[in-house]
Amino acid sequence: MKNLIINNLTKGYFKKKALNNFSYSFKKGIVYGLIGPNGSGKTTLMKTIYGLVKPTKGSLSFNNNKISFKTRKNIAFMPTEDIFIPSLTALDILKFYNNNFEDFSLEKAYQILENMKLSLDEKIETFSTGMKMRLKVTLCLARNVEFYMFDEPLNGIDIISKDLIKNTIISMTTKDNTILISSHALNEMELILEQVLFLNEGSLIRDINLEELRDTENKSLESVYWEVYNV
Amino acid sequence: MDFKKNTPIYLQIIDKLKQDISLKILQPGEKLMSTRELSIKFKVNPNTVSRVYKELELENIVFTKRGMGTFVVEDETTLKDLKNKMANDIITKFICDMKDLNISLEESINMLKKIEEDR
Numbered sequence: 001m002k003n004l005i006i007n008n009l010t011k012g013y014f015k016k017k018a019l020n021n022f023s024y025s026f027k028k029g030i031v032y033g034l035i036g037p038n039g040s041g042k043t044t045l046m047k048t049i050y051g052l053v054k055p056t057k058g059s060l061s062f063n064n065n066k067i068s069f070k071t072r073k074n075i076a077f078m079p080t081e082d083i084f085i086p087s088l089t090a091l092d093i094l095k096f097y098n099n100n101f102e103d104f105s106l107e108k109a110y111q112i113l114e115n116m117k118l119s120l121d122e123k124i125e126t127f128s129t130g131m132k133m134r135l136k137v138t139l140c141l142a143r144n145v146e147f148y149m150f151d152e153p154l155n156g157i158d159i160i161s162k163d164l165i166k167n168t169i170i171s172m173t174t175k176d177n178t179i180l181i182s183s184h185a186l187n188e189m190e191l192i193l194e195q196v197l198f199l200n201e202g203s204l205i206r207d208i209n210l211e212e213l214r215d216t217e218n219k220s221l222e223s224v225y226w227e228v229y230n231v
Numbered sequence: 232m233d234f235k236k237n238t239p240i241y242l243q244i245i246d247k248l249k250q251d252i253s254l255k256i257l258q259p260g261e262k263l264m265s266t267r268e269l270s271i272k273f274k275v276n277p278n279t280v281s282r283v284y285k286e287l288e289l290e291n292i293v294f295t296k297r298g299m300g301t302f303v304v305e306d307e308t309t310l311k312d313l314k315n316k317m318a319n320d321i322i323t324k325f326i327c328d329m330k331d332l333n334i335s336l337e338e339s340i341n342m343l344k345k346i347e348e349d350r
Contacts, residue, residue: 031276163274170270173277191240191275211239211279220236 036199109142130161
């Protein structure tokens with residue numbers, strides 16, 4: 001079932017187009033990958049879906065509601081930026097989120113945090129980069145929404161953190177939610193993704209079902225990447 | 232488990248489970264892991280594992296009890312057939328590969344015996 005429908009989305013910054021006539025319909029129950037070189041529009045697309053960036057042209061609707069600050073109640077977004085105050089503990093941050101998001105579940109957050117092997121009472125300033133990423137993913141997944149977006153969740157972190165994050169995302173995937181993940185870590189992501197969108201200069205240039213790709217063309221995600229971007 | 236990235240993942244998991252079933256690592260009647268558990272174990276998309284169970288059910292190798300989970304069948308003939316079929320697949324592939332090398336079946340058999348003697 002479709003939930004997020006995007007039609008002819010264009011976002012221009014002065015003369016440059018960050019998104020160029022992007023159209024796509026996302027469905028429930030699918031983990032999508034968003035692939036493309038730096039500057040291809042991945043982050044702008046996610047921010048537009050979250051209602052942080054206004055489209056220059058085109059339309060976005062989520063379950064028949066126009067995307068705005070209101071639809072943010074049904075969509076969770078993990079940006080790449082670091083958002084933590086170092087002197088706070090993980091528990092402080094969970095409580096802050098709990099006060100600010102109606103759909104946040106403290107119980108779910110504790111459970112995920114445990115799976116992520118993080119403790120509640122340590123200060124963020126003692127966290128490694130990988131631990132901070134694990135906390136960020138936890139905060140996003142602890143919301144009870146239908147659509148989750150992660151911008152580069154495996155970027156620049158140790159393999160243990162990567163593994164914990166992947167396992168958590170797999171365990172939170174259901175028939176009723178959609179997950180959209182942008183990544184450069186093709187090898188690490190390809191087994192958990194089902195459908196992959198390739199962006200180039202703001203346009204959708206390919207849309208691939210990975211099992212179908214393996215079945216009909218005997219190709220891996222990485223080999224298609226080289227074909228698509230022709231390098 | 233190391234997957235080949237250019238071959239359907241669900242087929243690779245099916246092969247692995249069939250092997251475990253025919254070797255009785257997974258016993259007749261045994262309850263299999265849930266879709267979620269198995270997808271975490273193999274670190275793959277849960278829909279891939281759902282497809283694995285669907286296909287195995289179509290082949291009558293597993294069955295689902297509503298609300299209880301997925302189980303290995305208990306019928307010994309089915310399990311024996313499974314082992315035979317897997318052995319057949321290996322042998323057929325071997326024969327084809329040898330034919331591609333222009334080695335006759337008779338010659339192949341002699342080479343097999345020789346290798347076994349030398350071991």
